[in-house]
Structure formats: C-alpha cells, structure tokens
Amino acid sequence: MAYPEQFLMPMRQDLTKYGVEETRTPEAVDEALKSETVLMVVNSICGCAAGKARPAIGAALQNQKKPAKISTVFAGGDEAATAHLRGILSEFPPSSPSMFLFKNGKPVFALHRRDIESSDQFSLSLRLKAAFEEHC
Secondary structure (H helix, E strand, O other): OOOOHHHHHHHHHHHHOOOOEEOOOHHHHHHHOOOOEEEEEEEOOOHHHHHHHHHHHHHHOOOOOOOOEEEEEEOOOOHHHHHHHHHHOOOOOOOOOEEEEEEOOEEEEEEOHHHHHOOOHHHHHHHHHHHHHHHO
C-alpha cells in the first residue's frame, strides 16, 4: 500500500528542486532510460534518504560532468514505476533508498541502502561525482 501523498510531497520536492524528474509510471521509467546516461534514484521515506541520499544527490549534481538525465521513483509512492525499475534491475536486490547510474540502458554504478546508511552525505556525493566522471 502506498503512503499518503501529502506525506511524500516534501520528500519528492527534496529531489525535484535539483531538477530531478519524477518517473511515476512504468512508461516514464522506460522513457527516462532511453537517455545515454541516467541517474535513477529510488527515493524513500526513511531517515537515511532525508539526511544522506537526497542531500548527496544535490551536491553531486553541482559537478561539471553529470548524467544527461536524472530521474526518480518513490518506493511506497510510485508502486508500479518502482516495481518496473526493480524488474529492470533484477540482478540487484531491492533497496530503498538506492541510486543507479545507467549508460546506454545498462546499470554501470549502484549505491544501495547499505552503502547510504554506512556513509555520510559528503562521501556519497564524492562517490557519485566519481561515477559521473567515469561514465558521463
């Protein structure tokens, strides 16, 4: 069951204020993944998303090199879109929050919840920037 939308709105805005595009349907996920490079974020209501993941994304997007597209699905909000993305990422265990950098439709970099929980926002942003430098 999805969380009530009024609870999710501020957490959605934590990413959209950086220009991250919401992909709220399976079709929108597929469309986003057509870009050459895409950072796909699985947003979450949890504390590590708020205190670490979302701020790290904002900092990483200040990098000169970055993906052509940055998109997000919200676990517990965009249920069909999240399930569709997880189907595409079937070789990875489901994780929220998480971040995946795609290049030409294939995942080339991943940060899972365990990576986010064990890091601070500065370290996470550095890891994202390094992935952008390597793949974008």
